[in-house]
Amino acid sequence: MTTAIELTELTKTYSRGRAARRGLDGLTLSVRAGEVFGYLGPNGAGKSTTIRLLLDLIRPTSGTVRVLGLDPRRDAVELHRRVGYLAGDFVADGRQSAGECLAFLAALRGGVPAARIGELAERLGLDPSARIRSLSKGNRQKVGLVQAFMHRPDLLILDEPTSGLDPLVQQTFLDMVAEARTAGQTVFMSSHIMSEVEAVADRVAIIREGRLVAADTVAALRARSLLEVRIDFAAPVPEAEFAALPGVTGLRLDGTTLTCHVDGAPDALLKAAARHTVIGLRADTQDLEELFQSYYAAA
Protein backbone atom coordinates (compact mmCIF):
# COMPACT_ATOMS: atom_id res chain seq x y z
CA MET A 1 0.00 0.00 0.00
CA THR A 2 1.51 3.30 -1.05
CA THR A 3 -1.19 5.75 -0.05
CA ALA A 4 -1.67 6.47 3.64
CA ILE A 5 -4.40 9.08 3.36
CA GLU A 6 -6.72 9.63 0.42
CA LEU A 7 -9.26 12.45 0.53
CA THR A 8 -11.60 12.88 -2.40
CA GLU A 9 -13.87 15.89 -2.87
CA LEU A 10 -14.19 16.11 0.88
CA THR A 11 -16.76 18.60 2.13
CA LYS A 12 -17.79 19.25 5.69
CA THR A 13 -20.58 21.64 6.57
CA TYR A 14 -21.22 22.24 10.24
CA SER A 15 -24.88 22.60 10.93
CA ARG A 16 -25.05 23.30 14.60
CA GLY A 17 -27.24 26.33 15.24
CA ARG A 18 -28.99 27.99 12.38
CA ALA A 19 -26.19 29.10 10.11
CA ALA A 20 -24.46 26.28 8.25
CA ARG A 21 -20.71 26.76 8.37
CA ARG A 22 -18.36 25.51 5.72
CA GLY A 23 -15.46 23.69 7.35
CA LEU A 24 -14.09 22.02 4.22
CA ASP A 25 -15.01 22.60 0.63
CA GLY A 26 -14.24 19.87 -1.91
CA LEU A 27 -10.79 18.96 -0.64
CA THR A 28 -8.84 16.37 -2.62
CA LEU A 29 -5.51 15.32 -1.21
CA SER A 30 -3.34 12.27 -0.92
CA VAL A 31 -0.53 11.45 1.47
CA ARG A 32 1.93 8.71 0.57
CA ALA A 33 2.84 5.99 2.99
CA GLY A 34 6.12 6.71 4.72
CA GLU A 35 6.26 10.44 4.13
CA VAL A 36 6.11 13.35 6.53
CA PHE A 37 3.33 15.60 5.35
CA GLY A 38 2.96 19.17 6.56
CA TYR A 39 -0.54 20.58 6.60
CA LEU A 40 -0.56 24.35 6.75
CA GLY A 41 -3.16 27.06 6.78
CA PRO A 42 -4.31 30.13 8.66
CA ASN A 43 -6.73 30.04 11.60
CA GLY A 44 -10.07 28.58 10.63
CA ALA A 45 -8.74 27.14 7.37
CA GLY A 46 -10.08 23.68 8.15
CA LYS A 47 -6.99 21.84 9.41
CA SER A 48 -8.57 20.49 12.56
CA THR A 49 -11.73 19.72 10.63
CA THR A 50 -9.75 17.55 8.21
CA ILE A 51 -7.95 15.80 11.04
CA ARG A 52 -11.11 15.06 13.00
CA LEU A 53 -12.62 13.62 9.82
CA LEU A 54 -9.61 11.31 9.45
CA LEU A 55 -10.26 9.95 12.93
CA ASP A 56 -14.01 9.53 12.56
CA LEU A 57 -14.67 12.02 15.34
CA ILE A 58 -16.84 13.88 12.85
CA ARG A 59 -18.37 12.67 9.59
CA PRO A 60 -18.09 14.19 6.14
CA THR A 61 -21.04 15.96 4.52
CA SER A 62 -19.88 14.55 1.20
CA GLY A 63 -16.79 13.05 -0.35
CA THR A 64 -14.72 10.10 0.77
CA VAL A 65 -11.93 9.46 3.23
CA ARG A 66 -9.58 6.47 3.20
CA VAL A 67 -6.91 6.16 5.84
CA LEU A 68 -4.41 3.30 5.71
CA GLY A 69 -6.73 1.73 3.18
CA LEU A 70 -9.56 1.71 5.73
CA ASP A 71 -12.87 3.50 6.02
CA PRO A 72 -12.59 5.65 9.19
CA ARG A 73 -16.26 5.12 9.91
CA ARG A 74 -16.66 1.39 9.34
CA ASP A 75 -13.20 0.32 10.46
CA ALA A 76 -12.81 2.85 13.28
CA VAL A 77 -11.46 0.47 15.89
CA GLU A 78 -8.98 -1.22 13.54
CA LEU A 79 -7.84 2.15 12.23
CA HIS A 80 -7.39 3.69 15.67
CA ARG A 81 -5.18 0.78 16.64
CA ARG A 82 -2.76 1.81 13.90
CA VAL A 83 -2.95 5.58 14.38
CA GLY A 84 -1.48 7.91 16.97
CA TYR A 85 -3.43 11.14 17.36
CA LEU A 86 -2.61 14.38 19.06
CA ALA A 87 -5.54 16.80 19.18
CA GLY A 88 -5.14 20.53 18.55
CA ASP A 89 -6.17 21.21 22.11
CA PHE A 90 -5.08 18.06 23.87
CA VAL A 91 -7.31 17.33 26.85
CA ALA A 92 -6.56 14.57 29.33
CA ASP A 93 -8.08 13.67 32.67
CA GLY A 94 -6.72 16.32 35.02
CA ARG A 95 -7.18 14.13 38.08
CA GLN A 96 -4.73 11.55 36.84
CA SER A 97 -0.97 11.81 37.00
CA ALA A 98 0.80 11.85 33.65
CA GLY A 99 1.93 8.26 34.25
CA GLU A 100 -1.56 7.04 35.16
CA CYS A 101 -3.00 8.76 32.13
CA LEU A 102 -0.46 7.16 29.82
CA ALA A 103 -0.92 3.74 31.47
CA PHE A 104 -4.68 4.01 30.96
CA LEU A 105 -4.36 5.02 27.32
CA ALA A 106 -1.82 2.24 26.78
CA ALA A 107 -4.27 -0.23 28.32
CA LEU A 108 -6.93 0.91 25.85
CA ARG A 109 -4.46 -0.11 23.16
CA GLY A 110 -3.93 -3.50 24.74
CA GLY A 111 -0.73 -2.45 26.45
CA VAL A 112 2.47 -0.62 25.63
CA PRO A 113 5.78 -1.55 27.33
CA ALA A 114 6.30 0.70 30.36
CA ALA A 115 9.91 1.15 29.29
CA ARG A 116 8.78 2.70 26.00
CA ILE A 117 6.58 5.22 27.83
CA GLY A 118 9.35 5.97 30.29
CA GLU A 119 11.87 6.49 27.51
CA LEU A 120 9.63 8.96 25.65
CA ALA A 121 8.75 10.81 28.85
CA GLU A 122 12.38 11.08 29.80
CA ARG A 123 13.34 12.31 26.36
CA LEU A 124 10.74 15.06 26.43
CA GLY A 125 11.46 15.92 30.04
CA LEU A 126 8.05 14.91 31.36
CA ASP A 127 7.64 13.96 35.00
CA PRO A 128 5.22 11.00 35.07
CA SER A 129 4.26 11.54 38.69
CA ALA A 130 2.96 15.08 38.12
CA ARG A 131 -0.78 15.52 38.22
CA ILE A 132 -2.02 16.57 34.77
CA ARG A 133 -4.13 19.37 36.20
CA SER A 134 -1.02 20.94 37.67
CA LEU A 135 1.04 20.74 34.47
CA SER A 136 1.85 23.79 32.35
CA LYS A 137 0.49 23.90 28.81
CA GLY A 138 3.75 22.75 27.29
CA ASN A 139 4.19 19.90 29.74
CA ARG A 140 0.64 18.77 29.13
CA GLN A 141 1.40 18.81 25.42
CA LYS A 142 4.26 16.41 26.14
CA VAL A 143 1.76 13.93 27.58
CA GLY A 144 -0.12 14.24 24.29
CA LEU A 145 3.04 13.60 22.30
CA VAL A 146 3.98 10.54 24.34
CA GLN A 147 0.53 8.98 23.94
CA ALA A 148 0.60 9.60 20.19
CA PHE A 149 4.06 8.08 19.67
CA MET A 150 4.20 5.36 22.32
CA HIS A 151 2.69 2.47 20.37
CA ARG A 152 4.74 3.19 17.25
CA PRO A 153 1.68 3.63 15.04
CA ASP A 154 1.78 3.26 11.26
CA LEU A 155 0.35 6.75 10.99
CA LEU A 156 0.80 9.75 13.25
CA ILE A 157 -1.83 12.46 12.96
CA LEU A 158 -0.70 15.52 14.85
CA ASP A 159 -2.71 18.72 15.09
CA GLU A 160 -0.34 21.60 15.85
CA PRO A 161 2.00 19.33 17.77
CA THR A 162 4.52 22.00 18.77
CA SER A 163 2.09 24.47 20.28
CA GLY A 164 3.26 25.41 23.73
CA LEU A 165 6.63 23.64 23.44
CA ASP A 166 9.86 25.49 24.14
CA PRO A 167 12.47 25.53 21.32
CA LEU A 168 14.52 22.74 22.89
CA VAL A 169 11.55 20.40 23.15
CA GLN A 170 10.43 21.45 19.67
CA GLN A 171 13.77 20.19 18.41
CA THR A 172 13.33 16.92 20.28
CA PHE A 173 9.91 16.60 18.70
CA LEU A 174 11.33 17.19 15.22
CA ASP A 175 13.94 14.50 15.91
CA MET A 176 11.15 12.12 16.92
CA VAL A 177 9.34 12.84 13.68
CA ALA A 178 12.49 12.24 11.64
CA GLU A 179 13.03 8.93 13.46
CA ALA A 180 9.43 7.94 12.83
CA ARG A 181 9.97 8.47 9.14
CA THR A 182 13.16 6.42 9.23
CA ALA A 183 11.15 3.66 10.88
CA GLY A 184 8.70 3.77 7.97
CA GLN A 185 5.89 5.54 9.82
CA THR A 186 3.78 8.16 8.08
CA VAL A 187 3.37 11.55 9.74
CA PHE A 188 0.58 14.00 8.98
CA MET A 189 1.06 17.19 10.96
CA SER A 190 -0.68 20.53 10.89
CA SER A 191 0.94 23.81 11.69
CA HIS A 192 0.74 27.54 11.23
CA ILE A 193 4.45 27.91 10.75
CA MET A 194 6.24 27.00 7.56
CA SER A 195 9.72 26.89 9.07
CA GLU A 196 8.86 24.19 11.57
CA VAL A 197 7.29 21.98 8.91
CA GLU A 198 10.01 22.79 6.40
CA ALA A 199 12.59 21.16 8.62
CA VAL A 200 11.01 17.70 8.53
CA ALA A 201 8.30 17.54 5.90
CA ASP A 202 8.72 15.79 2.56
CA ARG A 203 5.64 17.45 1.20
CA VAL A 204 3.47 20.33 2.23
CA ALA A 205 -0.13 21.26 1.56
CA ILE A 206 -1.52 24.69 2.18
CA ILE A 207 -5.24 25.14 2.68
CA ARG A 208 -7.33 28.24 3.04
CA GLU A 209 -11.07 28.51 3.64
CA GLY A 210 -11.47 24.76 3.31
CA ARG A 211 -9.79 24.56 -0.08
CA LEU A 212 -6.40 23.32 -1.19
CA VAL A 213 -4.18 26.21 -2.29
CA ALA A 214 -0.93 24.36 -2.93
CA ALA A 215 0.50 20.89 -2.40
CA ASP A 216 4.08 20.13 -3.28
CA THR A 217 7.48 19.08 -2.02
CA VAL A 218 9.30 21.61 0.08
CA ALA A 219 12.00 21.77 -2.61
CA ALA A 220 9.49 22.52 -5.34
CA LEU A 221 7.86 25.20 -3.23
CA ARG A 222 11.25 26.67 -2.63
CA ALA A 223 12.00 26.59 -6.37
CA ARG A 224 8.87 28.63 -6.84
CA SER A 225 10.18 31.29 -4.56
CA LEU A 226 11.79 34.38 -6.03
CA LEU A 227 15.37 35.57 -5.82
CA GLU A 228 15.74 38.88 -4.02
CA VAL A 229 18.58 40.85 -5.62
CA ARG A 230 20.34 44.04 -4.56
CA ILE A 231 23.09 45.59 -6.67
CA ASP A 232 25.21 48.64 -5.78
CA PHE A 233 26.73 50.52 -8.72
CA ALA A 234 29.62 53.00 -8.76
CA ALA A 235 27.46 55.53 -10.60
CA PRO A 236 23.72 56.00 -11.27
CA VAL A 237 22.32 53.64 -13.95
CA PRO A 238 19.39 54.21 -16.35
CA GLU A 239 16.24 52.36 -15.18
CA ALA A 240 15.21 51.56 -18.75
CA GLU A 241 18.10 49.12 -19.13
CA PHE A 242 16.71 46.88 -16.37
CA ALA A 243 12.95 47.37 -16.42
CA ALA A 244 12.20 45.08 -19.37
CA LEU A 245 14.54 42.20 -18.44
CA PRO A 246 12.95 38.72 -18.44
CA GLY A 247 11.90 37.50 -14.95
CA VAL A 248 12.59 40.80 -13.25
CA THR A 249 9.79 42.23 -11.12
CA GLY A 250 9.47 44.82 -8.39
CA LEU A 251 12.34 46.87 -9.75
CA ARG A 252 13.43 49.86 -7.67
CA LEU A 253 16.28 52.24 -8.36
CA ASP A 254 17.43 54.36 -5.46
CA GLY A 255 20.33 56.46 -6.68
CA THR A 256 23.09 53.93 -7.29
CA THR A 257 21.26 51.01 -5.62
CA LEU A 258 19.03 48.63 -7.56
CA THR A 259 16.69 46.14 -5.89
CA CYS A 260 14.36 43.69 -7.63
CA HIS A 261 12.90 40.16 -7.58
CA VAL A 262 14.01 37.61 -10.12
CA ASP A 263 11.89 34.66 -11.15
CA GLY A 264 13.98 31.98 -12.82
CA ALA A 265 17.55 32.45 -14.10
CA PRO A 266 19.27 35.74 -13.16
CA ASP A 267 21.45 35.63 -16.30
CA ALA A 268 19.90 38.60 -18.15
CA LEU A 269 20.06 40.79 -15.06
CA LEU A 270 23.70 39.96 -14.42
CA LYS A 271 24.70 40.68 -18.03
CA ALA A 272 22.88 44.00 -17.96
CA ALA A 273 24.55 44.92 -14.68
CA ALA A 274 27.99 43.91 -15.99
CA ARG A 275 27.91 46.83 -18.42
CA HIS A 276 28.38 49.11 -15.40
CA THR A 277 30.78 49.10 -12.50
CA VAL A 278 29.32 46.89 -9.80
CA ILE A 279 30.62 47.56 -6.30
CA GLY A 280 28.20 45.38 -4.34
CA LEU A 281 25.94 42.37 -4.99
CA ARG A 282 23.55 40.51 -2.76
CA ALA A 283 21.04 37.81 -3.72
CA ASP A 284 18.76 35.88 -1.30
CA THR A 285 16.12 33.34 -2.05
CA GLN A 286 12.86 34.65 -0.76
CA ASP A 287 12.06 33.22 2.61
CA LEU A 288 9.67 30.28 2.34
CA GLU A 289 7.79 31.97 5.13
CA GLU A 290 7.18 34.95 2.83
CA LEU A 291 6.00 32.74 0.02
CA PHE A 292 3.73 31.06 2.48
CA GLN A 293 2.38 34.43 3.63
CA SER A 294 1.49 35.22 0.06
CA TYR A 295 -0.48 31.96 -0.17
CA TYR A 296 -2.25 32.79 3.06
CA ALA A 297 -3.22 36.23 1.93
CA ALA A 298 -4.00 35.59 -1.75
CA ALA A 299 -7.66 36.23 -2.42
Place this chain on the structure above:
Amino acid sequence: MTSTGNAVPLSAHAFTRSVFTKTLHDNRRIFTVWALATAALAMLYAAYYPQVSANTAAKIPDALRGFGLSDTADAAGYLQGAVFGLLVPLLATFYGAATGARMISADEDSGYLDLVLAHPVSRTRLLLQRYAALAAGGVAIAAAVLLAMLAVRSGAHLGAVSVTGFAAQAVHLALLMLLFGALGTALGAATGRPRATVFGVTAAIGVASYALNGFAPQIGADGLRYATPFHYYIGTHPLTEGFQPLPILTMAAATAVLLAVGAWRFDRRDLGR
Protein backbone atom coordinates in the same frame (compact mmCIF):
# COMPACT_ATOMS: atom_id res chain seq x y z
CA MET B 1 14.51 15.31 35.23
CA THR B 2 14.60 12.48 37.74
CA SER B 3 14.34 8.88 36.70
CA THR B 4 11.00 7.86 35.29
CA GLY B 5 9.31 4.48 35.31
CA ASN B 6 7.68 3.22 38.46
CA ALA B 7 6.61 6.55 39.88
CA VAL B 8 2.98 5.46 39.63
CA PRO B 9 1.70 3.14 42.35
CA LEU B 10 0.57 -0.24 41.10
CA SER B 11 -2.82 0.02 42.78
CA ALA B 12 -3.70 2.94 40.56
CA HIS B 13 -2.68 0.96 37.48
CA ALA B 14 -5.08 -1.80 38.43
CA PHE B 15 -7.94 0.64 38.10
CA THR B 16 -6.88 2.03 34.80
CA ARG B 17 -7.23 -1.02 32.61
CA SER B 18 -10.55 -0.24 30.98
CA VAL B 19 -13.07 2.54 30.63
CA PHE B 20 -15.32 0.64 33.04
CA THR B 21 -12.80 0.26 35.86
CA LYS B 22 -11.52 3.80 35.38
CA THR B 23 -15.04 5.21 35.58
CA LEU B 24 -15.67 3.23 38.74
CA HIS B 25 -12.37 4.36 40.18
CA ASP B 26 -13.04 8.01 39.30
CA ASN B 27 -16.48 7.83 40.91
CA ARG B 28 -15.62 5.76 43.96
CA ARG B 29 -16.02 8.64 46.39
CA ILE B 30 -19.19 10.02 44.82
CA PHE B 31 -20.82 6.58 44.74
CA THR B 32 -19.84 5.95 48.34
CA VAL B 33 -21.32 9.26 49.46
CA TRP B 34 -24.53 8.56 47.54
CA ALA B 35 -24.82 5.09 49.08
CA LEU B 36 -24.12 6.26 52.62
CA ALA B 37 -26.37 9.31 52.41
CA THR B 38 -29.29 7.48 50.81
CA ALA B 39 -29.04 4.58 53.24
CA ALA B 40 -28.74 6.91 56.22
CA LEU B 41 -31.80 8.92 55.21
CA ALA B 42 -33.84 5.79 54.54
CA MET B 43 -32.79 4.38 57.89
CA LEU B 44 -33.67 7.59 59.71
CA TYR B 45 -37.15 7.68 58.22
CA ALA B 46 -37.73 3.99 58.79
CA ALA B 47 -36.63 4.26 62.40
CA TYR B 48 -39.33 6.87 62.90
CA TYR B 49 -42.05 4.26 62.30
CA PRO B 50 -42.76 3.34 65.97
CA GLN B 51 -43.68 6.95 66.75
CA VAL B 52 -45.93 7.24 63.71
CA SER B 53 -47.71 3.96 64.30
CA ALA B 54 -48.37 4.94 67.93
CA ASN B 55 -49.86 8.18 66.74
CA THR B 56 -52.35 6.93 64.16
CA ALA B 57 -53.98 10.31 64.01
CA ALA B 58 -51.73 10.95 61.03
CA LYS B 59 -54.26 12.09 58.51
CA ILE B 60 -53.29 12.00 54.87
CA PRO B 61 -55.11 14.44 52.57
CA ASP B 62 -57.02 12.70 49.80
CA ALA B 63 -55.04 14.60 47.19
CA LEU B 64 -51.88 12.82 48.22
CA ARG B 65 -53.24 9.28 48.19
CA GLY B 66 -51.86 8.78 44.71
CA PHE B 67 -48.35 9.13 46.09
CA GLY B 68 -48.92 6.14 48.34
CA LEU B 69 -49.09 8.23 51.49
CA SER B 70 -51.79 6.16 53.07
CA ASP B 71 -52.24 3.37 55.53
CA THR B 72 -49.54 4.72 57.77
CA ALA B 73 -50.80 2.36 60.39
CA ASP B 74 -49.06 -0.70 58.99
CA ALA B 75 -45.34 -1.04 58.42
CA ALA B 76 -45.43 -1.72 54.69
CA GLY B 77 -47.78 1.22 54.13
CA TYR B 78 -45.56 3.54 56.12
CA LEU B 79 -42.40 2.46 54.32
CA GLN B 80 -44.08 2.64 50.95
CA GLY B 81 -45.23 6.17 51.64
CA ALA B 82 -42.57 7.94 53.62
CA VAL B 83 -39.42 6.05 52.75
CA PHE B 84 -39.69 4.31 49.41
CA GLY B 85 -42.45 6.52 48.05
CA LEU B 86 -40.92 9.97 48.41
CA LEU B 87 -37.39 10.59 49.51
CA VAL B 88 -35.55 7.55 48.23
CA PRO B 89 -37.02 7.47 44.71
CA LEU B 90 -36.36 11.17 44.25
CA LEU B 91 -32.79 10.66 45.37
CA ALA B 92 -32.58 7.73 42.96
CA THR B 93 -33.85 9.91 40.14
CA PHE B 94 -31.24 12.54 40.87
CA TYR B 95 -28.53 9.92 41.10
CA GLY B 96 -29.50 8.70 37.64
CA ALA B 97 -29.73 12.19 36.18
CA ALA B 98 -26.51 13.51 37.72
CA THR B 99 -24.44 10.42 36.99
CA GLY B 100 -25.96 9.84 33.56
CA ALA B 101 -25.16 13.40 32.56
CA ARG B 102 -21.54 12.80 33.47
CA MET B 103 -21.13 9.60 31.49
CA ILE B 104 -20.93 11.18 28.01
CA SER B 105 -21.79 14.90 28.18
CA ALA B 106 -19.20 16.02 30.70
CA ASP B 107 -16.28 14.50 28.80
CA GLU B 108 -17.60 15.73 25.50
CA ASP B 109 -17.82 19.26 26.96
CA SER B 110 -14.21 19.10 28.09
CA GLY B 111 -12.88 17.52 24.89
CA TYR B 112 -11.68 14.37 26.67
CA LEU B 113 -13.95 12.19 24.56
CA ASP B 114 -11.84 13.09 21.51
CA LEU B 115 -8.87 11.44 23.14
CA VAL B 116 -10.57 8.25 24.27
CA LEU B 117 -12.49 7.75 21.03
CA ALA B 118 -9.32 8.16 18.97
CA HIS B 119 -8.24 4.93 20.67
CA PRO B 120 -9.41 1.46 19.65
CA VAL B 121 -12.65 1.79 21.61
CA SER B 122 -15.91 1.94 19.69
CA ARG B 123 -18.46 4.52 20.69
CA THR B 124 -20.95 1.84 21.72
CA ARG B 125 -18.33 0.13 23.84
CA LEU B 126 -17.45 3.39 25.55
CA LEU B 127 -21.10 4.11 26.26
CA LEU B 128 -21.77 0.64 27.64
CA GLN B 129 -18.68 0.61 29.83
CA ARG B 130 -19.47 4.02 31.23
CA TYR B 131 -23.05 2.96 31.83
CA ALA B 132 -21.94 -0.27 33.48
CA ALA B 133 -20.07 1.81 36.06
CA LEU B 134 -23.18 3.91 36.66
CA ALA B 135 -25.18 0.71 37.07
CA ALA B 136 -22.65 -0.70 39.53
CA GLY B 137 -22.99 2.51 41.55
CA GLY B 138 -26.78 2.19 41.48
CA VAL B 139 -26.65 -1.40 42.67
CA ALA B 140 -24.29 -0.39 45.48
CA ILE B 141 -26.67 2.35 46.61
CA ALA B 142 -29.65 0.00 46.56
CA ALA B 143 -27.65 -2.62 48.45
CA ALA B 144 -26.70 -0.04 51.09
CA VAL B 145 -30.36 0.91 51.48
CA LEU B 146 -31.31 -2.74 51.81
CA LEU B 147 -28.66 -3.31 54.47
CA ALA B 148 -29.86 -0.24 56.35
CA MET B 149 -33.45 -1.50 56.27
CA LEU B 150 -32.47 -4.93 57.50
CA ALA B 151 -30.43 -3.34 60.26
CA VAL B 152 -33.39 -1.41 61.68
CA ARG B 153 -36.08 -3.95 60.73
CA SER B 154 -36.66 -5.40 64.20
CA GLY B 155 -35.64 -2.35 66.21
CA ALA B 156 -38.16 -0.16 64.37
CA HIS B 157 -40.99 -2.73 64.53
CA LEU B 158 -40.87 -3.33 60.77
CA GLY B 159 -40.91 -7.12 61.09
CA ALA B 160 -44.25 -7.25 59.29
CA VAL B 161 -42.37 -6.63 56.06
CA SER B 162 -40.50 -9.73 54.95
CA VAL B 163 -36.83 -9.75 54.03
CA THR B 164 -37.93 -10.75 50.53
CA GLY B 165 -40.16 -7.69 50.44
CA PHE B 166 -37.25 -5.44 51.31
CA ALA B 167 -35.05 -7.19 48.76
CA ALA B 168 -37.66 -6.79 46.04
CA GLN B 169 -38.02 -3.10 46.94
CA ALA B 170 -34.25 -2.69 46.74
CA VAL B 171 -34.20 -4.31 43.30
CA HIS B 172 -36.93 -1.91 42.16
CA LEU B 173 -34.89 0.95 43.57
CA ALA B 174 -31.79 -0.17 41.68
CA LEU B 175 -33.81 -0.50 38.49
CA LEU B 176 -35.19 3.02 38.96
CA MET B 177 -31.64 4.39 39.19
CA LEU B 178 -30.59 2.35 36.18
CA LEU B 179 -33.55 3.65 34.22
CA PHE B 180 -32.89 7.34 34.89
CA GLY B 181 -29.18 6.74 34.53
CA ALA B 182 -29.88 5.27 31.10
CA LEU B 183 -32.06 8.26 30.25
CA GLY B 184 -29.31 10.74 31.18
CA THR B 185 -26.60 8.72 29.47
CA ALA B 186 -28.68 8.27 26.34
CA LEU B 187 -29.70 11.93 26.18
CA GLY B 188 -26.08 13.02 26.36
CA ALA B 189 -24.99 10.38 23.89
CA ALA B 190 -27.75 11.11 21.41
CA THR B 191 -27.71 14.91 21.49
CA GLY B 192 -24.23 16.01 22.55
CA ARG B 193 -25.83 18.71 24.69
CA PRO B 194 -23.89 20.15 27.62
CA ARG B 195 -23.90 18.30 30.90
CA ALA B 196 -26.06 20.85 32.72
CA THR B 197 -28.76 20.61 30.05
CA VAL B 198 -28.74 16.82 30.09
CA PHE B 199 -28.95 16.79 33.88
CA GLY B 200 -31.75 19.37 33.91
CA VAL B 201 -33.85 17.61 31.30
CA THR B 202 -33.38 14.17 32.86
CA ALA B 203 -34.20 15.42 36.35
CA ALA B 204 -37.22 17.36 35.05
CA ILE B 205 -38.56 14.26 33.29
CA GLY B 206 -38.02 12.34 36.51
CA VAL B 207 -39.86 14.82 38.71
CA ALA B 208 -42.65 15.29 36.17
CA SER B 209 -43.25 11.56 35.85
CA TYR B 210 -43.16 11.23 39.63
CA ALA B 211 -45.84 13.90 39.89
CA LEU B 212 -47.83 12.35 37.07
CA ASN B 213 -47.81 8.98 38.81
CA GLY B 214 -49.01 10.64 41.99
CA PHE B 215 -51.70 12.91 40.57
CA ALA B 216 -53.00 10.71 37.77
CA PRO B 217 -55.86 9.29 39.88
CA GLN B 218 -56.93 12.85 40.83
CA ILE B 219 -57.17 14.03 37.26
CA GLY B 220 -59.00 10.92 36.18
CA ALA B 221 -56.12 9.70 34.07
CA ASP B 222 -55.30 6.51 35.86
CA GLY B 223 -54.01 4.93 32.68
CA LEU B 224 -51.17 7.45 32.46
CA ARG B 225 -49.55 5.96 35.54
CA TYR B 226 -48.54 2.98 33.47
CA ALA B 227 -46.42 5.28 31.37
CA THR B 228 -44.31 6.38 34.34
CA PRO B 229 -41.49 4.33 35.83
CA PHE B 230 -42.75 5.16 39.32
CA HIS B 231 -45.80 3.01 38.82
CA TYR B 232 -43.62 -0.03 38.22
CA TYR B 233 -41.23 0.99 40.95
CA ILE B 234 -43.73 1.48 43.80
CA GLY B 235 -47.25 1.06 42.45
CA THR B 236 -46.70 -2.69 42.17
CA HIS B 237 -46.10 -2.91 45.96
CA PRO B 238 -42.85 -4.88 46.07
CA LEU B 239 -42.69 -4.58 49.87
CA THR B 240 -45.76 -6.75 50.25
CA GLU B 241 -45.90 -8.53 46.92
CA GLY B 242 -42.21 -9.41 46.66
CA PHE B 243 -40.52 -10.16 43.36
CA GLN B 244 -42.79 -9.86 40.33
CA PRO B 245 -41.63 -10.32 36.77
CA LEU B 246 -43.78 -7.59 35.20
CA PRO B 247 -42.35 -4.46 36.88
CA ILE B 248 -38.82 -5.81 36.85
CA LEU B 249 -38.91 -6.73 33.18
CA THR B 250 -40.68 -3.50 32.21
CA MET B 251 -38.09 -1.30 33.87
CA ALA B 252 -35.23 -3.39 32.52
CA ALA B 253 -36.68 -3.31 29.01
CA ALA B 254 -37.19 0.47 29.11
CA THR B 255 -33.58 0.85 30.23
CA ALA B 256 -32.34 -1.35 27.40
CA VAL B 257 -34.38 0.57 24.83
CA LEU B 258 -33.05 3.93 26.07
CA LEU B 259 -29.47 2.70 25.92
CA ALA B 260 -29.95 1.20 22.47
CA VAL B 261 -31.42 4.40 21.07
CA GLY B 262 -28.69 6.46 22.76
CA ALA B 263 -25.95 4.23 21.36
CA TRP B 264 -27.52 4.23 17.91
CA ARG B 265 -27.63 8.02 17.73
CA PHE B 266 -24.21 8.38 19.37
CA ASP B 267 -22.67 6.24 16.67
CA ARG B 268 -24.12 8.41 13.95
CA ARG B 269 -23.35 11.93 15.03
CA ASP B 270 -20.37 14.27 15.12
CA LEU B 271 -18.53 14.62 18.37
CA GLY B 272 -18.78 18.19 19.58
CA ARG B 273 -16.09 20.38 20.95
